[in-house]
Amino acid sequence: MQIYTIEAILLLFLIFITICIIYSRDILSSVVVYCGFSLCAVLLYLMMGAPDVAFTEAVIGTVTTIFYIVALRKIDRWCK
Amino acid sequence: MMKDPFGGIILNIAFRVLVPFSIVYAVYVLIFGEISPGGGFQAGVALSVGVVFSRLILGEDAPFNISGASALILAGIGTFIFVFTGWISVLTGGHFLDYGKLPLRMEHVNEIHAMGILSIEVGVTLCVMATVITILDAIVKRSDDNGSA
Known part of the structure; x- marks a missing residue:
């Protein structure tokens, strides 16, 4: 029963983070919060018994964050 | 190559340790x-x-740096390792990627399977590593050409 509670909390957190990413005016903070999204997804995959997928998600979350931040040097940080 | 890298003393030390x-x-x-x-x-x-x-x-004086051109060659080498391992078993009379037919002298067939899977994973590793470096090279080159905001 407790594991379901933790899963429900993590799923709600995923939805909350997604809404934050969509409505944020600062693109850099969106990228950083996306890291938290990736972390919650990793924990969920681990609880559902897929450590391989969790590992892939962790690695891809790290590298895509780096790519987004490098790409942000070109464009303006604030969206108008 | 990045013209103005992100470096600072904390990032440099953390880089060396991690x-x-x-x-x-x-x-x-x-x-x-x-x-x-x-x-x-x-x-x-x-x-x-x-x-x-x-x-x-x-930035410019990176200790282990792989440029975009050599990363492309490395990706080709990785793909070649994968396909070559697959075709060896075809040449020895099996199917594509049929690990049991690999010409290795081992006692148990599971060891031959493990060696075949390992060589394929080495190819995948090289290809993925070179592809990620190529993507970074493309992003950095484009942002350097247009200037940063």
């Missing part, structure tokens, strides 16, 4: 990929993190 461990961990993930979570893809990305960080933090 990157060797990440590379050793990537090799561990590659070797133990058959019996534990992980495999070629994850090992390749974890290996490329060392090169990506060194290029982002140190």
